[in-house]
Amino acid sequence: NAGVTQTPKFQVLKTGQSMTLQCAQDMNHNSMYWYRQDPGMGLRLIYYSASEGTTDKGEVPNGYNVSRLNKREFSLRLESAAPSQTSVYFCASRPLRGNTGELFFGEGSRLTVL
Amino acid sequence: KNQVEQSPQSLIILEGKNCTLQCNYTVSPFSNLRWYKQDTGRGPVSLTIMTFSENTKSNGRYTATLDADTKQSSLHITASQLSDSASYICVVSGNTGFQKLVFGTGTRLLVSP
Numbered sequence: 001n002a003g004v005t006q007t008p009k010f011q012v013l014k015t016g017q018s019m020t021l022q023c024a025q026d027m028n029h030n031s032m033y034w035y036r037q038d039p040g041m042g043l044r045l046i047y048y049s050a051s052e053g054t055t056d057k058g059e060v061p062n063g064y065n066v067s068r069l070n071k072r073e074f075s076l077r078l079e080s081a082a083p084s085q086t087s088v089y090f091c092a093s094r095p096l097r098g099n100t101g102e103l104f105f106g107e108g109s110r111l112t113v114l
Numbered sequence: 115k116n117q118v119e120q121s122p123q124s125l126i127i128l129e130g131k132n133c134t135l136q137c138n139y140t141v142s143p144f145s146n147l148r149w150y151k152q153d154t155g156r157g158p159v160s161l162t163i164m165t166f167s168e169n170t171k172s173n174g175r176y177t178a179t180l181d182a183d184t185k186q187s188s189l190h191i192t193a194s195q196l197s198d199s200a201s202y203i204c205v206v207s208g209n210t211g212f213q214k215l216v217f218g219t220g221t222r223l224l225v226s227p
């Protein structure tokens with residue numbers, strides 16, 4: 001029962017470096033999401049993928065790119081990391097296309113940009 | 115603007131005591147409201163979902179209420195345990211577009227022995 005798996009769990013980058021956060025789910029969910037969580041703020045949507053082959057911007061997409069590699073995997077890429085991207089990143093998936101489906105979250109990836 | 119406000123921001127209670135967390139929202143139109151529990155260093159996990167027609171729902175020692183008229187929800191924890199120490203996040207879903215989820219900033223609960 002792996003659920004949603006994120007890697008890496010921790011990462012330290014220097015300003016300007018690039019990296020990719022990986023996410024995979026084994027629940028056969030259609031929709032996948034990337035959120036960031038910062039102190040004092042609610043979870044904010046970066047990008048989402050409603051279904052395999054589609055991706056869309058969320059609330060805070062600037063500085064990020066995503067790839068829905070297949071139904072299981074959804075990656076988040078930082079092309080040129082900035083200190084403002086220091087955050088905890090959560091990948092989530094949801095089984096239903098409608099609004100009642102529960103979000104299943106990964107354990108989070110804590111990123112520090114120096 | 116669609117918003118979800120939670121109170122208090124943080125709360126400390128003694129083990130065995132009860133507590134109530136509040137969630138007020140302005141999301142419209144309304145579809146449903148979920149309470150998530152987030153343990154430190156972990157991802158959020160759903161506790162319960164409240165739809166428009168539901169007033170109260172229990173999940174063990176957790177009881178959620180919803181007043182759709184006043185746009186308020188509460189999460190009541192009975193006989194608290196140390197393992198209840200976590201952040202509790204209220205998430206409201208609008209029914210225009212399946213991505214319309216509005217997150218509260220959470221209430222951080224500490225249960226002290």
